[in-house]
Amino acid sequence: MIVLTALAGGVGAAARFVADGLGRERLPGPWAIVLVNVVGSFALGLLTAATLAEPWSAALGVGLIGGWTTFSTASHDTLDLARDGRLALAAAHAAGTLVLSVGAAAAGLALL
Amino acid sequence: MPAPHRDPRLVALVAAGGTVGVLARDLLTRAVGATSWPMATFAINLVGAFTLGLLLASLRRRGPDAGRLLHARLLLGTGVLGGFTTYSALAVGTVELAQDDRLVAALAYGVGTVVLGLGAVALGTAAGRSRTTA
Numbered sequence: 201m202i203v204l205t206a207l208a209g210g211v212g213a214a215a216r217f218v219a220d221g222l223g224r225e226r227l228p229g230p231w232a233i234v235l236v237n238v239v240g241s242f243a244l245g246l247l248t249a250a251t252l253a254e255p256w257s258a259a260l261g262v263g264l265i266g267g268w269t270t271f272s273t274a275s276h277d278t279l280d281l282a283r284d285g286r287l288a289l290a291a292a293h294a295a296g297t298l299v300l301s302v303g304a305a306a307a308g309l310a311l312l
Numbered sequence: 313m314p315a316p317h318r319d320p321r322l323v324a325l326v327a328a329g330g331t332v333g334v335l336a337r338d339l340l341t342r343a344v345g346a347t348s349w350p351m352a353t354f355a356i357n358l359v360g361a362f363t364l365g366l367l368l369a370s371l372r373r374r375g376p377d378a379g380r381l382l383h384a385r386l387l388l389g390t391g392v393l394g395g396f397t398t399y400s401a402l403a404v405g406t407v408e409l410a411q412d413d414r415l416v417a418a419l420a421y422g423v424g425t426v427v428l429g430l431g432a433v434a435l436g437t438a439a440g441r442s443r444t445t446a
Contacts, residue, residue, distance in 0.1 A: 206335035213330020213395045214323050217386070221317025241403035248404055262338050262401075267330045271357040271397035272364035273390070275429040279365070279437065282430075297399070298426050305403035309411075 201255040205263035212267025230277030233270065234297050240269035241301035245308020322386055329391015337396050349417060350405040353398065354425055360397035361429040364389055365436025373441060 216236050223232025244265045252260065274297055281290035316322045337356055344352040367389050371381050402425055409418035 202335065202338060205338050206331045209334020209338075209395045210327035210329075210331030210391075213333070213391050214327035216330075216394060217326040217390050218317045218323060221315060225315075237399040237403075240400040244400035244404045245407065248408075258338070262341070263334055265400045266337065266398040267334045267395040269399040269401075270394040271399050271402060271425070271429060272360040272393045272433070273397075274399060275361040275426075275433040276364050276368065278430055279433050294426050294430060298403075298422055301399055301403035302406050302422060305400070306407045306410075309404070309407055 201258060204255050204259045208259045208263030209267030212264040212269075216268050216270065230274075230281070230293060233273055233277060234293070234300070237269045237274060237297055238300045238304045240265050242304035242308040244269075245305040246311060247308075249309045249312035316382065316386065322383075325383060325387050326391040326394075329387040330395035331391075333392040333395030333397075336392075337398065349409075350401070350421060353401045353405060354421065357397045357402060357425055358428055358432045360393045362432040362436040364393045364397075365433040365438075366440040367393065367436075369437045369440025 216233075219236055220232045223235065244261055247257065247261050247265065251257070274294075278290050278294045281287075281293055313319070340356060341352045368385065371377070371385055371389075375381055377385060402422065406418050406422040409415075409421055
């Protein structure tokens with residue numbers, strides 16, 4: 201079960217990398233990762249409400265979706281904006297990612 | 313050369329790193345067990361943010377983002393630390409605290425993680441820039 205979760209996490213991380221790269225081809229900057237995190241938060245909300253049996257719940261929730269979303273890059277992206285002197289945008293990025301992700305998670309939890 | 317995200321070998325590198333990062337998060341979260349406040353995810357995200365700042369600043373100091381430095385960034389940063397940290401568990405954990413009528417705890421968890429995460433990544437970046445070794 202732990203191995204399955206870890207492997208699913210690898211798939212999630214790879215999918216995030218490709219999605220981020222494809223997103224940046226159209227819209228440079230941290231916005232693809234914002235979308236990745238919001239979509240993943242919605243998906244984890246849905247999955248939590250669905251209460252799947254193990255090992256699928258851990259493989260999908262902790263692994264695939266956990267590997268897909270990322271906190272470290274989101275924080276680093278906020279710092280990059282702040283260091284560019286774009287303080288208002290940095291604040292909007294940090295607050296916006298949190299509010300949208302929490303809202304998406306709540307929507308996912310409420311949907312089922 | 314294709315863009316990194318279109319190079320199957322680099323995508324595989326991120327997947328390998330992500331597997332290790334998610335494994336570490338899973339093991340740590342299991343070791344801590346169920347808590348009334350998501351301590352494990354909170355700590356994991358802060359440690360991961362600090363380490364990503366440290367890693368990216370160290371790599372940037374060593375040279376341009378190509379070759380082995382690019383490989384290290386994708387394996388360790390995008391893969392390991394990207395998989396180790398998680399935003400989805402932060403978001404769902406915040407909602408669950410709020411649904412338990414623990415609004416102060418929910419706010420402290422959500423806002424606290426983001427604010428301290430920003431501090432952690434800034435601290436890691438400063439450490440990575442100033443180090444003369446490694």
